[in-house]
Amino acid sequence: MNVKGLCLAILFRGDTTGYDIRKASSEGDYSYFAEASFGSIYPALNRLEAEELVTCRLEPQEGKPARKVYSITDAGRQAFLEELSQPPKPDVFRSGFLLVAIYAKLLGPKVIEKALDLRLEQLNEELNCMTECKDKCSPDETNYDPLIAAAGEWTRRYGAHVITASIAYLKENRAQLMAIANGELPIDLSGKLAV
Amino acid sequence: MNVKGLCLAILFRGDTTGYDIRKASSEGDYSYFAEASFGSIYPALNRLEAEELVTCRLEPQEGKPARKVYSITDAGRQAFLEELSQPPKPDVFRSGFLLVAIYAKLLGPKVIEKALDLRLEQLNEELNCMTECKDKCSPDETNYDPLIAAAGEWTRRYGAHVITASIAYLKENRAQLMAIANGELPIDLSGKLAV
DNA sequence: AGGAGCATGTAAGCTGTTACATGATTTC
DNA sequence: GAAATCATGTAACAGCTTACATGCTCCT
Incomplete structure (x- = not known):
């Protein structure tokens, strides 16, 4: 937009x-x-x-x-x-973090550690914005409409769910990425990508 | 970038x-x-x-x-x-879909239905790209490096996990958003946002 | 016969950012 | 005393998109 x-x-x-x-x-x-x-x-x-x-x-x-x-x-x-x-343009996701992650081996553990911390911090901030800034997406009280408030609530819940999934995965798997940055090979590349 | x-x-x-x-x-x-x-x-x-x-x-x-x-x-x-x-710029997520969702009541069920279908289609395409286009993020075979391949694999698994969470939520809760677009109120606004 | 894909490139124009200018008030 | 916040605005510039120009091949 x-x-x-x-x-x-x-x-x-x-x-x-x-x-x-x-x-x-x-x-x-x-x-x-x-x-x-x-x-x-x-x-x-x-x-x-x-x-x-x-x-x-x-x-x-x-x-x-x-x-x-x-x-x-x-x-x-x-x-x-x-x-x-009008049919909306496809959603856009541009990640500096993912790009850094791909080059983990070449960038080394210090850079990767910093990038992981920064990304986690950013995700937590976004989650806060979703959970604490209630009603920000709905109109002010003078023209309050429960249906518009509900749509805002739906949207925030959706966002919060995706961000939470992202944080959980990062926390669980950051050791793997750090290992790669350190020159170890913790991932079995033979298997299919298991979601 | x-x-x-x-x-x-x-x-x-x-x-x-x-x-x-x-x-x-x-x-x-x-x-x-x-x-x-x-x-x-x-x-x-x-x-x-x-x-x-x-x-x-x-x-x-x-x-x-x-x-x-x-x-x-x-x-x-x-x-x-x-x-x-250098410290990467914060990741960017721009969603035409979320904007449409916020105005669900005013846009009506037809527009919302189409937006939901389109978004789901886009997410499925992205998931395909993550799971099927293996090795695209790693260098070609002439200078294959298992550590670089592993980083690419890590990144794709991360992406696939987040996209899967997004698809699951959308499928489970699309009825709620449709209800709002239809003028019904399916969400309890009194409670805290439960993730 | 027409369209899509391959393959490069230029020029006009739109959109948006950065940096500046102004100036009072509040906070550290 | 410096920095941040509030509050508006302009001008130069960067960056990118769109549309065009060219021309061959393959598929339907």
Whole structure:
């Protein structure tokens, strides 16, 4: 999804600012859909306003620049749902960790150990985000809808299940990968891959 | 990883052409690390050659343009492993499916059904790639190394495990998501997220 | 006869990032 | 006193995709 779609998706659940859109996309939930920086979000919001898919109101603050709070319009909602109804692009998984793992022998135990720790840390953070940040994927309380909340809950449970499986496998098999990095051969290559 | 790194990664396991690098990155294994089109691969290979990280030999063919077969140099190997030794960027997962799932109620059962089927199909394809395309992540037979093959095997087993967990969850819980899309409420929202 | 696959390459254009500019407030 | 957070925005640049150009072979 592009930055415009990302903004609409986040505005769908409630009014917010460009600043907070960036936070949701790079740190919070919604980091599973797209990531964007200020340099792309602010221009995108201006374009969306010109196309009347969002509106904007100024909220002055003391000492800080006025917050520009955006709201999605009906046309915006419609455009967003229409885009979502198209067959989605295949999900994307890009793993720096897997690439490092493939070259375990050449990179050596120090690099592999660090990569394993980092990946486990990242997975635990993601799991936290899934289990603790409840309701972040559902709209704010003013327009709470139990069905939309349920869909968010379903999605988080799904994510949590996959992440948990990933963590478990990593913990159980990290010794094997470390052995390879150390120049030992712990895996029987003759057998079929047993899932 | 950028296109140059992708080319080096693929050339690391054996000589090949720009055409085949694109195939490996968009269809085969290595699609887990980066994807690239001809428009970026060919210029990248030229730049790599200018930097003497790869060499190139022409293999004439009848009726077709001569294949430009690239080989990685020692400097290329060194540059690649050095890049890999840096702390890797966090793994990225971008899911069009999860986004659709969150808006299940608003998109309706038809869209959700199609998205579920598509996602399951994609996951099964990925699993196939993991289990059937054995040895694709290891170098060709001329410079076979059991430790490098073992690392590839470890990586594929890891991938297969996670994909299997994902498929199992989707199959078990698709009825729940369909219920939400149909306007029913099958999930107890009062309880904590149970993994 | 038409389309897919093989094989390379260029040019225009889109999208997004990085770095900068501004400036007050809060935290260490 | 320095750094982080809040809050917006612009300009230069990097990187990549899309579309095109070329042309032969194999399959249906």
